[in-house]
Amino acid sequence: MQVAFVAFGALGWGMDTTAGVRIDPGQVPDAERDGLAVAARPVLLTAEGSVVEMPEALRALVSVAVDAVRSAEAVVLVRESDTWTTREAARFLGVSRQYPVRLLESGAMPFHRAATHRRVRATDCIAYRTARAAVRAAALDRMTTLCVEHGVYDRFAPPGDART
Numbered sequence: 179m180q181v182a183f184v185a186f187g188a189l190g191w192g193m194d195t196t197a198g199v200r201i202d203p204g205q206v207p208d209a210e211r212d213g214l215a216v217a218a219r220p221v222l223l224t225a226e227g228s229v230v231e232m233p234e235a236l237r238a239l240v241s242v243a244v245d246a247v248r249s250a251e252a253v254v255l256v257r258e259s260d261t262w263t264t265r266e267a268a269r270f271l272g273v274s275r276q277y278p279v280r281l282l283e284s285g286a287m288p289f290h291r292a293a294t295h296r297r298v299r300a301t302d303c304i305a306y307r308t309a310r311a312a313v314r315a316a317a318l319d320r321m322t323t324l325c326v327e328h329g330v331y332d333r334f335a336p337p338g339d340a341r342t
Contacts, residue, residue: 220244243255256300257300258299260299261292262298262300264278264298267303270303270307278298278303281306282298
């Protein structure tokens, strides 16, 4: 089973799907959160109390989750095979519910139908958000480069600023 890990800042965002697991920072008391050691080596304990070493990939996943909880961030664990409704996709992307519907219908993001309802894979939403962030970063980099080339990068000041 492959698992995607998504860590969110304290956004109040929660999964409505039963497949996702969400740890809200409010669920972990401050004293316990402060006591979490990032450098510790996480292990699994069996019902009998035996210690079982975790595979490295699982240890890395747990370490990222512990670090996020220590930073008072919510943590969401999602299976790569999970599918979301358009409402859940919209909440993940931080947009209106209609926006993912338009993305899906335009072919910008793959989906399938469960009866008459659209379903989108969590991994497709994650990939879309990552690609969208990369496009935004590239556009900002290009704008910054153009401003520097034209010598106006450090010349802007809001109206009423003494530097103008």
